[in-house]
Amino acid sequence: MKKILALVLAVMMMVVAAGCGGGGDQAKSSGSGASSGGKQITMGFSQIGAESEWRTANTESIKQAAQDAGINLQFSDAQQKQENQIKAIRSFIAQGVDIIAFVPIVETGWDTVLKEAKDANIPVIVVDRDVKVADDSLYVAKIGTDSVTEGKNVFKWIDEYMGKENKKPRDGGSQYNVVILEGTVGSSVAIRRNEGFKDAMAASPNASKYNILASQTGEFTRQKGQEVMESFLKSYGDKIDILYAHNDDMALGAIQAIEAAGMKPGKDITIISIDGVKGMFQAMIEGKSNCTVECNPLQGPLLMETAKKILNGEKVDKLVYVDEGIFPADVAEKTLPERKY
Numbered sequence: 001m002k003k004i005l006a007l008v009l010a011v012m013m014m015v016v017a018a019g020c021g022g023g024g025d026q027a028k029s030s031g032s033g034a035s036s037g038g039k040q041i042t043m044g045f046s047q048i049g050a051e052s053e054w055r056t057a058n059t060e061s062i063k064q065a066a067q068d069a070g071i072n073l074q075f076s077d078a079q080q081k082q083e084n085q086i087k088a089i090r091s092f093i094a095q096g097v098d099i100i101a102f103v104p105i106v107e108t109g110w111d112t113v114l115k116e117a118k119d120a121n122i123p124v125i126v127v128d129r130d131v132k133v134a135d136d137s138l139y140v141a142k143i144g145t146d147s148v149t150e151g152k153n154v155f156k157w158i159d160e161y162m163g164k165e166n167k168k169p170r171d172g173g174s175q176y177n178v179v180i181l182e183g184t185v186g187s188s189v190a191i192r193r194n195e196g197f198k199d200a201m202a203a204s205p206n207a208s209k210y211n212i213l214a215s216q217t218g219e220f221t222r223q224k225g226q227e228v229m230e231s232f233l234k235s236y237g238d239k240i241d242i243l244y245a246h247n248d249d250m251a252l253g254a255i256q257a258i259e260a261a262g263m264k265p266g267k268d269i270t271i272i273s274i275d276g277v278k279g280m281f282q283a284m285i286e287g288k289s290n291c292t293v294e295c296n297p298l299q300g301p302l303l304m305e306t307a308k309k310i311l312n313g314e315k316v317d318k319l320v321y322v323d324e325g326i327f328p329a330d331v332a333e334k335t336l337p338e339r340k341y
């Protein structure tokens with residue numbers, strides 16, 4: 001009898017223990033939402049590289065958010081090459097990851113590889129930049145920033161500022177001469193930031209006050225921004241009134257070139273750029289730049305939340321933009337301590 005009772009007790013204890021274990025797994029899957037069909041979610045993520053302060057913040061946001069969400073992130077750095085991104089996506093498909101996310105370095109050339117992901121039943125999320133594909137069903141969602149609006153905001157801010165400050169063209173003429181440092185050739189951000197700026201200019205009653213003197217890629221890097229600005233200064237010297245840089249890093253490089261040429265950045269040449277990184281806030285505090293239009297890199301949490309929803313079979317918005325602001329130099333000192341990147 002004693003033996004039977006001991007056996008019954010042992011069986012009961014095993015059942016309780018198994019129940020606790022099951023509860024733990026359950027908590028992991030529904031509580032963190034990081035599992036798909038009972039197993040941990042694996043996301044393959046192809047980043048374009050580390051060309052700017054902004055990109056570093058974007059990568060950190062994605063890695064941190066994956067960790068917080070309990071998602072296993074397979075991270076791949078494409079070193080600025082589309083072919084490396086295509087290879088990475090193909091390797092994610094071969095591994096059978098649950099979901100793929102990527103930042104497209106350029107807008108076109110993705111149809112074939114995205115079709116391969118679709119055929120393998122792996123959903124794809126486009127992050128930060130846009131893709132141009134013949135069939136929009138090749139990706140489930142796009143999370144990022146609105147580059148056209150960023151470009152429009154740049155022109156609107158400049159136009160208001162030049163009027164308010166009563167700035168006179170440096171060459172004594174009737175137009176402000178603008179030079180533009182563009183981002184990576186073929187990238188949606190470079191194309192749309194130009195488009196937004198030019199559309200806003202064309203629609204403005206002040207359009208005739210502006211002349212785009214030169215526009216060239218600085219590849220979103222500080223070094224190239226400096227080199228291209230040096231060549232602008234050699235060709236146009238004292239004629240330049242305004243520098244519009246598609247990102248803060250190129251503007252920071254250009255500031256060095258302007259100083260080396262014996263001019264005062266932010267005074268002789270009015271400078272506006274896009275991103276809102278801490279380095280640019282510091283430059284504005286020092287009076288070397290005039291405004292930054294924010295492009296928010298903190299896209300990780302939204303990406304992970306969207307991935308979980310997709311894998312849970314929930315409907316998600318096809319296009320989601322993150323919030324962004326405009327920060328002129330006069331708010332830089334007050335704002336810098338609150339900046340997260």
Ligand code: AHR
Binds near residue numbers: 052053189
């Ligand atoms: O795609 C976003 C752009 O890429 C950012 O403006 C720039 O800094 C980055 O490298």
